[in-house]
Amino acid sequence: MRILAILPLIALSGTAHALTLEQSVAEALNKNPRLLQKYARFEAKYRDKRTAFSEYLPQIRLYAAYGYENVTNNSGNAVDTEMDRRELGLKISQMLFDGFKTSSDVARLDYEMRADQQSLVSEAENIGLEVSQVYLDLIKAQEIVKLQQKNVVDHQNILKDIQSRKSKGLSSDADVAQVQARLTTAQSGLLAAKNNQFDLEANYYDLVGSYPDNLMIPKPDANYLPTDLKQAIDLAVTSHPEVSAANLDINAASKQIERDKSGYWPKLALELDVNDNENIGGFEGPDDDARIMLTMSYDLYNGGRTNAKTEASKWRYQEATAVRDNTLRQVTEGTKLAWNAYTFVGEQKNFYQQNVDFASQAQQGYDKQFDLGRRSLLDVLDSKIELFVARRNYLNAAFDERKASYRLINATGKLVEALRVDTPEAWRLEDDKE
Template sequence: MRNNVSQTLKKSVAALAVAAVLLPPAVSAQSLEQAVASALDTHPQIKQAFNRFKASEEQINQASASYYPTINFDAGIGREWTESPSTRRDSALYGVDENVDLTRREIGVSLRQVLFSGFQTTNEVKRTEYEASAEQWTLFSTAEDLALEVTRAYLEFMRAEQVVVLAERNLASHQTIFEQVKQKTDSGLGSTADLSQVTGRLARAHSNLISAQNNLSDSRVAYQRLVSVAPQDTRIPVPDAIMLPTTLEQALSLAKENHPTLKAAGSDINAAMAQRDASKSNYYPQVTFDLSASWDDNLDGNDGTTANPNDTIGADVGGNSDEVLAMVRINYNLFSGGADRAREREAAYSINESKAIQLNAYQDIEEGTTLAWNARVFLKQQMQYLRQHVEAALETRNAYDDQFKIGQRTLIDVLDAENELFQARREYLTAEYDDLIAQYRLLNATGSLLESLRITTPAVWDGENSNTGGAQS
């Protein structure tokens, strides 16, 4: 697009003057691609989205843990004071103290494997996978939007830079006219009214330059906030014409097919469906396999080595307890007060909410795509007339200047012509950059801005489980 505009501008000497302003040389330039890559590497929004994605991947691992058995080990040692029917009986029979104080020891290990959970584990794994997929697509969407922000800031900075150049040229022209009029006035050939008029216009030119410099400073700050470095030696980027859609219908189709926000919304719908399926698990019995072993000593006031004072052998009569247990258990909840039905209805509402969010996202993307497309169409038409305005204003300014020198034009005519040329150049400059921004907006709307900039996202964004594969609803 930029090359086409430049070729058209070369058709006239006036257009060459415009092009000289709009096309500064780029030596050791900081490209748009470099700026976007720097922002993706440093911006907090990207770091937030990335860490949310990685956290959601860990939730997959948590859900998958239910496929494996749980193994627990417990042990304890301490003093146990016991007064019970057993100790009182021993006290009556053997004449010992009915209060028994022993060192109690316990060791146990247990294993539980869930054999059937009503498909809860399977559905929970699916849910977390889809949620991770949604976070992953959100990360890509955040990167696309940040790339557009950087692009806009990059182009706004360049536009502000060139408006300063125009303002400086405008000031120089007014300064030249002022000096000419002042020289005439000092020699008695000019009027003080003309000097006052040109003095006021010169002050306005100074004000325009200061305003342009202020805007340049603001745009530099906005750029540095996004990219983390100050802009330097920027150059006009050229959008990838091959990736730009040629019709609005094609643009909308590409947006619907490729935009990461829509894919994230699709994954959210799938996650809600998996949540609904998981909520039905309580309608089934839970089957588990339990394996446990325990070794206990000195329980319940019974000495594990000596039964009573009259025993001549250290027989074990209950102080020691060793147990190994292997069981298959079934647990079936028959009534929970309607909580299971309510949980299922909650999940159904969540599905409808996710679908509404997806529809809203599509409407937003459709609107953004259409607006970007319309901006391109109308800006193309507008730029033709703005270019003609610049050419005509330049010719008028030159003609008025020549005519003023021979007394055929007033000073106000010359000053008005100079100001109109400045305004025409600034409007054309604004339109040209708006056209570039519209093209990048269109690439962003179709979800292909990063691809068009040839920026490769880090491999770690692909995740551990290929989550993007499950993003379609």
């Protein structure tokens, strides 16, 4: 089942919620102010497009006026009147041709609106990755705390044993002091691990809006993981929303050039003008007229404004092209880095797994040798510490591999889709909803 990003509001007092990664991402997308900012920009651009489209439609203007008029001369004739003047007029105009200004403007704003939509999707991808990273870091932190607690217990047990042996004259004060020093280090490590866990819980709350509980280790969808670097880069440059947004910005800049060139063309309009006036110009009585006219206006010279605006638009087009090229570089570089992390961390995890296996065998062997009197308690403690470090390294590598998987999917622009999180209908364009 797909998870809708707009969820019912949940009380956000200190209550903990058992949320999967998918649900956590959906919650974050529903509340994050960065997304609300992007969405507001997208909606504003949609209204801008509708404003430009209004130029295609008839413009209807009603004019009315009433007041006092005193006339002493009118067209060279002596007139001395004082009357109440009334004006009432209706003007309807229909644009027929404006040098492709309106069509270019509508197309430009449509491209800009679609670019803002892609930026909104890209922000959702980035927030989804942030939630994924902190979600996995939090589970890892919880496991590290458990591992640190076991390490402290092991040190405490060894300390009890060695204190017992000292009382029997089988160990020295130096041995006891050494174990006590190692115990304090282990206890300090436990406190640091708990502090890190609490920090991550705060980060999770900042992103999701609720405190986590009973987190479950997520598994990335293998269908969204590229099989090689070339496939990963191809997916990124064709699917990443930032690349799509940059291409749309180039199209918008091209339409801006066409819009600014409209000044080179004449303007044609059809106008209907009807007036119902009374007591105008010092003459008592009605003064009515009506006319329908085809009008044309053409700027023969406007101080070079059209040339300057067109040249500026061409430079904005070059800017948009450079931004697109830079975006492609960044997306490609990010994909390579994500692929390298995914590949090498996976290999590293295998070595850490072997390290855990060997350290576990060594620790068991030391226990047996201690029972036979061939190893000291400090030797046993050293083997337990080595096993603890091996397990901690493996935990880090295992979770880093999962984080790298989600980072790689994000690099291709498919993380929200891979998590089965539906974006709200309001984020989509009309043709996307069909």
